[in-house]
Amino acid sequence: MSSAMANRSSISNAERYQDIGDYWDHHDATESGEQEPAEFDVNLVSERHYFAIDHELCMRIRILAERRGISDETLVNLFLRERIEEVDRGRRP
Template identity: 40%
Template sequence: MKKSKSSVSKASTYAEIGEFWDTHELSTFWDKTKPADFDVAMESEVTYYAMDKKLSEEVQEIAHRRGVSADTLVNMWVQEKLREQKA
């Protein structure tokens, strides 16, 4: 039998751990948790594209109304459009 990757769910794969936490609340198992100390090295790669000033102002206005940054809004729109193109 594979060694358990999780002390709470007793799951042996990361997929099983995900399935477990999709259906369980952390608060139920809080007393079984242990402190963890780890480093995460995340590097985001950013590419910039030129945008017409008027378009940029409109994007910023819509982003403000939605409570997100203009970067986030543009990324969401591009992802949505790419999904449509692949369908």
């Protein structure tokens, strides 16, 4: 066993990092150790509303979103939020 591996504990009892990877490719953490029940709250309620968007405008949104590396939904929300803030401050385009 290499000196780097000598101080590590391993469920797989592997001697090389490659072997550890191979082990976990075929096993998961539920197969070893004691399993204790876990409790936690998850809030899956997400109120969303959908609006019809003109096809040409939708295509332009998708292109802009892709260029920015974000989803089209995120881009629409960002644009709407910015525009609403402008209106609230009394600005005009």
